[in-house]
Amino acid sequence: MHRVTVTLDDDLMNKLDAIIAARGYQNRSEAIRDLARIGIQQTTSEDNGENCVGAMVYTYDHSKRDLPRKLTQSFHNHHELSRATMHVHLDHDQCLEVTILDGKASEMQHFADHIFSERGVRYGRLVTIPATGDGHD
Incomplete structure (x- = not known):
C-alpha cells in the first residue's frame, strides 16, 4: 500500500x-x-474495449408521438447488447424502463446516448461494471 x-x-x-x-x-x-x-472503472472501461455488464435506466413520456415505436426499433437494432428489460408505469404518461446490457462499454454508452437523446426521454443513466473480477484488491 x-x-x-x-x-x-x-x-x-x-x-x-x-x-x-x-x-x-x-x-x-x-x-x-x-x-x-x-x-x-468509469473512465477506463469505455477506452479499453473491455466487456461489461450494465443497467440502463430511463424515464419517458409514452404519449410522445412515435416514441415507443422508436425505442422498440432501437432495441431491435441493438439486440446483441440487450438482455432483459423491466417496464414500469409511473403514472398516466410516464414510464420507467431498466434494461440489463452486456457488451463493450463503448457500445453500451453509444446505445444509451441514442436512447437518452430521443425526444420524450426525460431522464437517463447508464451504469457499467466489468464483467469479470470483483474490483477489490
Missing part, C-alpha cells in the same frame, strides 16, 4: 464524511479507495 496526502476543501470533505456515515465505511481510506475504483 502507498500513503497519499490529499487536500480537500470543507464542502467536499463534508460530502465525503456523509457518504462514509451513510454507507458504513470504517474509515476515510476505505471510502476513498472505493470511490477511486469507481472513478477509474
Whole structure:
C-alpha cells in the first residue's frame, strides 16, 4: 500500500464524511479507495474495449408521438447488447424502463446516448461494471 496526502476543501470533505456515515465505511481510506475504483472503472472501461455488464435506466413520456415505436426499433437494432428489460408505469404518461446490457462499454454508452437523446426521454443513466473480477484488491 502507498500513503497519499490529499487536500480537500470543507464542502467536499463534508460530502465525503456523509457518504462514509451513510454507507458504513470504517474509515476515510476505505471510502476513498472505493470511490477511486469507481472513478477509474468509469473512465477506463469505455477506452479499453473491455466487456461489461450494465443497467440502463430511463424515464419517458409514452404519449410522445412515435416514441415507443422508436425505442422498440432501437432495441431491435441493438439486440446483441440487450438482455432483459423491466417496464414500469409511473403514472398516466410516464414510464420507467431498466434494461440489463452486456457488451463493450463503448457500445453500451453509444446505445444509451441514442436512447437518452430521443425526444420524450426525460431522464437517463447508464451504469457499467466489468464483467469479470470483483474490483477489490
